[in-house]
Amino acid sequence: MSFQLTILGTGSATPVLNRHPTSHHLIIDQEGYLIDCGEGTQLQLLAYKLRPSKIKYIFITHLHGDHYFGLIGLLSTFNLHRRTDDLWIFGPEGLAEIITIQLKYSDSRLMFKIHFTETDTEKSYQLFENEHVTIHTIPLIHRVPCCGFLIREKERKRNLIKEIIPAGLSYEDLKRLKDGYDILDENGQILYKNQDYTTESSNKPRSYAFCSDTLYHRPIIDQVKGVDLLYYEATFLDELSQRAFDTNHSTALQAGMVARDAKVGKLIIGHFSSRYKVLDDHLTEARSVFPNTDLAVEGESLLIGNSGVNHV
Ligand SMILES: [Zn+2]
């Protein structure tokens, strides 16, 4: 199963050339997930050849414009492309109302159904699950309600011991064995015991945590403990730590500290203030406490694999 992230935006609130506001695109087993949708996200999707029609789930961290001003544009484009597939959108209180009003006054009638789910940004809980992943909220400290998202692959399916699998088992029976169930006969008696025909998957479930705008806040560390890949905002350098504190943002050093203390596999940092034209110091600062750090770079893709995170 693929688990691939592409960075679409690395900037923060003030526009700057060559840096777009926040958006991350994930492909997990052929399905598209978008986390945040800053202005211009749909153009970034085009630039990096990611098919908007594949996006099934959209998660918005908070209602500052650099995290969702691209949403209405993307929805309108879905309509122009005659999308009929349902779309699931998760975000804080107010998002559904804003989108509904924008659609109302532009007299847009969508050809597809949107399922809105309001996030409770005050607590960590399971927001979403499907066949492949669970997604938990990560409460963040910001000027408006805000939460990050922790995406965890579900336990891998069991491996079939092909040499001894009885001939003639149906696809459904094989699927049941892979899912960890026994095969029963019509009377409910065990025909094939799962443990006799399968072994546990040796691959550990993969995980990715997205922490957008937030004050450095130690409870986040517990929430992202041990994830394979952590994205954490680094709006400022540590010399502006007071400014970070005043505006409910973090520094590159703090991003490194979260990654180090949470013992994550790899850290990427982004949401850079427009005041920084070059980002070398951000990287140096974060790496001083957590060496396996990279800058988020627009258009770059990272594959979260069984042996770590690799640039594609
Ligand atoms: Zn922001």
Ligand SMILES: [Zn+2]
């Ligand atoms: Zn913000």
